[in-house]
Amino acid sequence: MSQSVESRTRIKSERYESGVIPYAKMGYWDADYVIKETDILALFRITPQPGVDPIEASAAIAGESSTATWTVVWTDLLTACDLYRAKAYRVDPVPNVADQYFAYIAYDIDLFEEGSIANLTASIIGNVFGFKAVKALRLEDMRMPVAYLKTFQGPATGLIVERERMDKFGRPFLGATVKPKLGLSGKNYGRVVYEGLKGGLDFLKDDENINSQPFMRWRERFLYSMEGVNKASASAGEIKGHYLNVTAATMEDMYERAEFSKDVGSIICMIDLVIGYTAIQSMAIWARKHDMILHLHRAGNSTYSRQKNHGMNFRVICKWMRMAGVDHIHAGTVVGKLEGDPLMIKGFYNTLLESDTDINLPQGLFFAQNWASLRKVVPVASGGIHAGQMHQLLDYLGDDVVLQFGGGTIGHPDGIQAGATANRVALESMVMARNEGRNYVAEGPQILRDAAKTCGPLQTALDLWKDISFNYTSTDTADFVETPTANI
Numbered sequence: 467m468s469q470s471v472e473s474r475t476r477i478k479s480e481r482y483e484s485g486v487i488p489y490a491k492m493g494y495w496d497a498d499y500v501i502k503e504t505d506i507l508a509l510f511r512i513t514p515q516p517g518v519d520p521i522e523a524s525a526a527i528a529g530e531s532s533t534a535t536w537t538v539v540w541t542d543l544l545t546a547c548d549l550y551r552a553k554a555y556r557v558d559p560v561p562n563v564a565d566q567y568f569a570y571i572a573y574d575i576d577l578f579e580e581g582s583i584a585n586l587t588a589s590i591i592g593n594v595f596g597f598k599a600v601k602a603l604r605l606e607d608m609r610m611p612v613a614y615l616k617t618f619q620g621p622a623t624g625l626i627v628e629r630e631r632m633d634k635f636g637r638p639f640l641g642a643t644v645k646p647k648l649g650l651s652g653k654n655y656g657r658v659v660y661e662g663l664k665g666g667l668d669f670l671k672d673d674e675n676i677n678s679q680p681f682m683r684w685r686e687r688f689l690y691s692m693e694g695v696n697k698a699s700a701s702a703g704e705i706k707g708h709y710l711n712v713t714a715a716t717m718e719d720m721y722e723r724a725e726f727s728k729d730v731g732s733i734i735c736m737i738d739l740v741i742g743y744t745a746i747q748s749m750a751i752w753a754r755k756h757d758m759i760l761h762l763h764r765a766g767n768s769t770y771s772r773q774k775n776h777g778m779n780f781r782v783i784c785k786w787m788r789m790a791g792v793d794h795i796h797a798g799t800v801v802g803k804l805e806g807d808p809l810m811i812k813g814f815y816n817t818l819l820e821s822d823t824d825i826n827l828p829q830g831l832f833f834a835q836n837w838a839s840l841r842k843v844v845p846v847a848s849g850g851i852h853a854g855q856m857h858q859l860l861d862y863l864g865d866d867v868v869l870q871f872g873g874g875t876i877g878h879p880d881g882i883q884a885g886a887t888a889n890r891v892a893l894e895s896m897v898m899a900r901n902e903g904r905n906y907v908a909e910g911p912q913i914l915r916d917a918a919k920t921c922g923p924l925q926t927a928l929d930l931w932k933d934i935s936f937n938y939t940s941t942d943t944a945d946f947v948e949t950p951t952a953n954i
């Protein structure tokens with residue numbers, strides 16, 4: 467006997483009333499939520515539409531980035547939905563800005579597939595950034611639990627092993643990007659590589675947009691670059707390298723190029739961020755398997771990381787890239803031509819290099835993070851830097867960095883070798899002054915002038931670039947001047 471629709475019974479509670487009910491009421495807001503050690507945490511900067519309650523906006527973000535849709539679905543009852551719902555548990559107004567809020571959201575670890583950045587990002591930055599209820603949204607930071615980190619390989623080589631392989635310690639690595647970025651033939655390209663390395667650099671590198679264009683196919687570049695590397699290494703008695711960019715249209719092409727780079731004796735190859743998270747993870751696994759160092763150029767990142775109210779902070783990319791397994795990543799210079807506030811950059815560097823970081827709000831680190839023994843990624847400082855800034859670079863960025871001067875090497879009036887020598891001498895004299903206990907930041911310009919007395923190329927570099935700097939207001943700056951001592 468069939469029942470009439472009216473007399474059927476079903477589980478009834480306020481939550482399962484059909485229709486549209488607020489996300490906060492659906493269980494995506496829980497002010498009393500107790501964070502589990504295994505939870506993945508995210509901090510979003512939310513700019514709600516006028517009239518939208520910030521708590522509801524935060525709950526909506528939690529909902530849409532985990533299990534919810536816009537209406538109640540009874541099929542929730544077939545799942546462990548109380549566990550799987552992400553919980554917004556805290557909302558704070560952003561200091562000194564009207565209508566922006568920091569929303570903290572916790573996600574159960576079982577919402578994510580092990581070892582997959584693609585799966586993590588499909589939730590965390592999947593649909594939510596297009597939500598009509600928020601005017602703008604920015605992912606500021608994440609806390610990855612140790613249990614989850616253990617499912618990622620991490621850097622293929624890591625800073626410590628890279629230093630051992632290179633046999634270079636106690637100073638930043640020195641590099642340069644071949645310029646012009648596009649147009650050189652293989653033969654001339656190889657000459658630039660040779661000259662730079664011969665002049666004293668550790669690395670030359672391909673630029674982000676050199677792949678396999680009509681004027682120089684990738685094999686020609688690889689062969690001539692390695693000729694330059696081998697000749698310069700043999701004459702210097704030092705290990706040197708050139709980052710061969712294996713970025714290509716397909717994974718098959720990238721593997722082919724990477725294999726060839728290894729076959730011709732390169733110790734390092736390179737990819738661009740634009741190849742995507744899955745391709746990056748594949749290349750990192752390849753690099754570990756073949757004992758190659760893997761350099762990542764963050765090409766494209768500023769399309770989503772630069773504006774303060776929308777997109778995602780670069781520190782989140784740093785976290786994902788450490789998990790994905792690259793060995794190098796461009797992370798800012800402070801003093802150069804591209805975006806970079808000193809405190810923000812310190813936060814990026816610490817994220818890449820430390821085993822454990824505490825909350826540090828002036829550096830934009832909203833969560834304490836234990837890195838579960840994932841190796842250290844070497845930050846790369848590149849973009850509009852020159853020898854005259856060496857004291858500032860050493861002060862802001864420390865030893866564990868690759869300093870890369872493209873224009874600041876190749877643009878030297880006496881030639882590429884002279885440009886490289888100027889940088890090597892500037893660096894070594896600054897490191898020596900620091901190690902002798904001198905106030906090298908204050909005395910920096912004098913230290914460089916003194917070194918230039920016995921190094922013509924450095925004198926020329928100082929005369930040419932003088933105190934060129936790029937003083938523009940940063941778009942991405944900290945909201946806090948200090949970390950409150952109260953529990954956060």
Ligand SMILES: O=C(COP(=O)(O)O)[C@H](O)[C@H](O)COP(=O)(O)O
Pocket residue numbers: 643645673674763764765796797798799803804846847848849850851870871872873874
């Ligand atoms: O080609 C260069 C630098 O050339 P140059 O040294 O001549 O300025 C790099 O692509 C940028 O540094 C990338 O920027 P970022 O490192 O910020 O991602």
Ligand SMILES: [Mg+2]
Pocket residue numbers: 643673674
């Ligand atoms: Mg470039």
